[in-house]
Amino acid sequence: MVLSPVIAVFLTMIVGGMMFAILGKPPLEAIKVIFWDPLFNDQFASYSRPQLLVKAGPLIxxxxxxxxxxxxxxxxxxxxxxxxxxxxxxxxxxLALYPSESFLIFPAMALAGGLGGWAWAMVPAVLKTRFGTNEILVSLMLTYVAQSILISVSSGLLRNPEGMGFPGSRNFKQWDAAFNAELIANTGLHWGVVAALIAVIGAYMLMSRHIMGFNIRLTGEAPRAARFAGVKPARVVFFCLGIAGLLAGAAGLFEVSGPAGQLTGSFNAGYGFTAIIVAFLGRLHPVGILLAGLLMALTYIGGELAQLMLNLPGAAIQLFQGMMLFFLLAADVFTNFRLRFGKKGVA
Amino acid sequence: MNDVLLGLEGLTKAYPGVVANDDVSFDIREGEIHALLGENGAGKSTLVKMIYGLVKPDSGTMTLRGAAFEPAEPRAARAAGVAMVFQHFSLFDALSVAENVALGMENPPKPRDLARQIREVSETYGLPLDPGRTVGTLSAGERQRVEIIRCLLQDPKLLIMDEPTSVLTPQEVEILFETLRKLASEGTAILYISHKLEEIRSLCDHATILRLGKKVATCTPAEASARELAEMMVGASFETPQKAARQLGEVMLDVRGLSLPAPGAFGTPLREISFQVRAGEILGLGGVAGNGQDELLAALSGERLSGADVIRLRDRPIGNMGPTERRALGVLSGPEERLGHAAAPDMSLIENAVLTGAGRMGLLSGGFINWPKSKGFAEDVIRTFDVRTPGSGTAARALSGGNLQKFVIGREVLQSPEVLIVNQPTWGVDAAAAAAIRQALLNLAANGAALVVISQDLDELMEVSDRFGALNEGRLSDLRPVDGLTVEEIGLMMGGAHDMEVAHVDA
Known part of the structure; x- marks a missing residue:
């Protein structure tokens, strides 16, 4: 269980290296640029090290x-x-309260952000519990709806009136009360990272000590036993989708009000999808997710560095990240099953 | 007729930490019905798996008609003439009888020929079966016939049957026995595994008794009493459950006109079920599996809700309450399916203790689980009910069926229920442990609880219950006092022999 993520990372390095070689880049150099340079290179580390927390925060x-x-x-x-x-x-x-400088602005924004994500997640929850729809499809397709809304508001409703017609909202970096600034300079630590750490601890307590976490695990392991125990399936659906939406929404707000600075049509960077890889790479365990989030953030930063220094195409970096999930799933399959060659199964 | 068909010589199989079979030797003769007896974990299934090619022995040899017999896989065993009917059927609900039979064959004939063969075999052996019917619509007894016919079509020399009668009515058991006797008279040897000692006494020619992996005795079952057989299995004498004289108190559980639609395509609807159980009383409900037992348990446990007034506890309507609320009021239950329903397979025994004990045993404080206290409760259950497990942290899946059964029943019993509903409380449990579980149920009743025991083991129901009723297609028969009830009457209450005619066997 603990070993297969390590094997997966290792295999990703090997096969990723082969891919880089085929692309005509030095494989060992590329691996070093991705995994080592962001943290320890004299030239870049001072810039890229804080980025680690900035990227890992929302992922986690x-x-x-x-x-x-x-x-x-x-x-x-x-x-x-x-x-x-x-x-x-x-x-x-x-932005509705602009330009107030009240200290309540930022907490209010965080709350509204969480609620926004929560409300969006309630759509698949309601449809699933009322009509039995598949939450995979509904939640995925709502992503594209959200994307369209984002493009619409960033060039319409929430566009910066002083932005000279350019799409995009006001920049929160120029509005102290609403800016999610670094809490300690040059560390990348902002409120979103703090929230992520709290979430790790909270999730750990929930899943290992609280009856709700117990019921959630029970529902996943043995749905019939869960019903026998008295777990109401609909409640679990609402709770799980709700908490996921809440945290994702909060992550979005911390990002837009901090590192991103403003709402633009392309502000989202695929964190929501990469987080799926992070969750599995971390074995769905809070501490594992913490480590996996940091690792994945490293490949993001290292990947950008590799694009810059070695002219690696961006798609190659995404492929590299995807391989990690692929090898993890493969490693899991092979710990549970064994391949047999040359023999046909018995009916 | 008395030539040795299958000879076992010094068979030994060890698993990490346990020797499942230790130097087991015995012979099965052609045309004999040979019983294999033993407690849970005595090594019966390992032995049978070795004969059927599912497990390779560490040492020892087998001979089939004098020739060395080392099946590497079930296919080889089948080719050599060994067939097996498993305790749990491996049939596809959505396919027809003929399609299911064809799936189990190496070289299935054309569908039309196969249907004809199925009809022939079923006529010959008194096992009427329509090859075109969908398996999902068959009763458990009929499903077993599909499995038997699948074996018979391969013209086996040795037929292994693992607990075949647990799903049959008394009349169906009688017909199965006729079939087996006919097969034996034609020279087929039968290796018969069962916990039901009376059946073995009436059916089997020889018995081999295993205890802790070793062969401890052989005997002619007809010449030993059921009690002697049981004591040979256990290696010690044990207490037969005693029904103490009980005072019946007020009506605890009152069910009036409970009707629920079938939960799925192959479920059974409940139709107008009404009964009352008093404090100190045990109501035994028999019936062939699949006649509404699971559905009734789900309705009583709160997994499925009905109208509030349909189910009453001490005159308080509880029909619309879920399992948690019912447990808080003292209505506890133990479903039949241990893995996946009564217990979560991959969770530890401690977590499985929390599964139903959280509220009643005070394992929660402010929504947080008190793990040390939960562990204490789990270990209480393990100790009181002699659950054999390396520890309370072991996953439920790792326990043998009988031991897990002791755990899930013990878990409910130790919560001192006011009303306890159990389905198949001793399914797959050995004689001594079954006696302990029944005694625990009787003690609960003696302390003033009201019990509903659903079971397919009529001996069990006769032993523990005060009144008896039978479920048949989701309906409940009239309830009758157990004293003075005959097996024939019970069989009729259960709906007779389900479209079977004994006459076929005479052919």
Missing amino acids: LIAIGLSIGFKAGIWNIGAEGQYIMGAICGAGAG
């Missing part, structure tokens, strides 16, 4: 929410949409 926050649902067998694939809606609602709540 979203993945924690997803992992709770995955434990119960509720496959919320639409965290990206919940993340976008959180950003829109949180930013919108803040």
Whole structure:
């Protein structure tokens, strides 16, 4: 169980290296640029090291929410949409109060962001419990709806009136009360990272000590036993999708009001999808997700560095990240099953 | 007729930490019905799996008609003439009888020929079966016939049957026995595994008794009493459950006109079920499996809701309450399916203790689980009911069926229920442990609880219950006092022999 993520990372390095070689790049150099340079290169580390927390924060926050649902067998694939809606609602709540300098602005935005993500996740929850629809499809397709709404509001409703006609909202970096600034300079630590750490601890307590977490695990492991125990399936669906939406929405708000700075049509960077990989790479365990989030953030930063220094195409980096999930699933299959060659199965 | 068909010589199989079979030797003769007896974990299934090619022995040899017999896989065993009917059927509900039979064959004939062969075999052996029917619509007894016919079509020399009668009415058992006797008279040897000692006494020619992996005795079952057989299995004498004289109290559980639609395509609807159980009383409900037992348990446990007034506890309507609320009021239950329903397979025994004990045993404080206290409760159950497990942290899946059964029943009994509903409480449990479970149920009643025991084991129902009723297609028969009830009457209450005619066997 603990070993297969390690094997997966190792295999990704080997096969990824082969891919880089085929692309005509030095494989060992590329691996070093991705995994080592962001943290320890004299030239870049001072810039890229804080980026680690900036990227890992939202990944961990979203993945924690997803992992709770995955434990119960509720496959919320639409965290990206919940993340976008959180950003829109949180930013919108803040911008409605512009230019107030009240210290309550930022907490209000965080709350609105979380609620926005939560509300977006309630759509598949209601449809699933009322009409038995598949939450995978509904949550995924709502991501594309959210994407369209984002494009619409960033060039319409929430566009910066002083932006000279350019799409995009006001920049929160120029509005102290609403800016999600670094808490300690040059560490990348902002409120979203703090929230992610709280979420890790909270999820750990929930899943290992609280009866709700117990019921969630029970639902995933043995649905009939869960009903026998008295777990109401609909409640689990609402809780799991709700918490995932809440955390993804909050992550969206922390991102838009901090590192991204403003709402634009392309502000979302696929965190909601990458978080699925993070959740599985971390074995759906809070501490595992913490580590997996940091690792995945590293490949993001290292990947950008590799694009810059070695001219690796961006798609190759995404492929590299995807391989990690692929090899993890493969490693899991091979720990549970064995391949047999040359023999036909018995009917 | 008395030539040795299958000879076992010094068979030994060890698993990490346990020797499942230790130097087991015995012979099965052609045309004999040979019983294999033993407690849970005595090594019966390992032995049978070795004969059927599912498990390779560590040492020892087998001979079939004098020739070495080392099946590497079930296919080889089948080719050599060994067939097996498993305790749990491996049939596809959505396919027809003929299609299911064809799936189990190496070289299935054309569908039309196969249907004809199925009809022939079923006529010859008194096992009427329509090859075109969908298996999902068959009763458990009829499904067993599909499995038997599948074996008979391969013209086996040795037929292994694992607990075949647990799903049959008394009349169906009688017909199965006629079939087996006819097969034996034609020279087929039968290796018969069962916990039901009376059946073995009436059916089998020889018995081999295993205890802790070793062969401890052989005997002629007809010459030993059921009690002697049981004591040979256990290796010690044990207490037969005692029904103490009980005072019946007020009406605890009152069910009036309970009707529920079938839960799925192959479920059974409940139709107008009404009964009352008093404090101190045990109501035994018999019936062939699949006649509404699971559905009734789900309705009583709260997994499926009905109108509030349909089910009453001490005159308080509870029909619309879920399992948690009912448990809080003292209505506890133990479903038949241990893995996946009564217990979560991959969770530890501690977690499985929390599964139903959370509220009543005070294992929660402010929604948080008190793990040390939960562990204490789980270990209480393990100790009181002699559950054999390495520890309370072991996953439920790792326990043998009988031991897990002791755990899930013990878990409910130790919560001192006011009303307890159990389905198949001793399914797959050995004689001594079954006696302990029945005694625990009787003690609960003696302490003033009202019990509903659903079971397909009529001996069990006769032993524990005060009144008896039978479920048939989701209807409940009239309830009658157990004293003075005959097996024939019970069989009729259960709906007779389900479209079977004894006359066929005479052919």
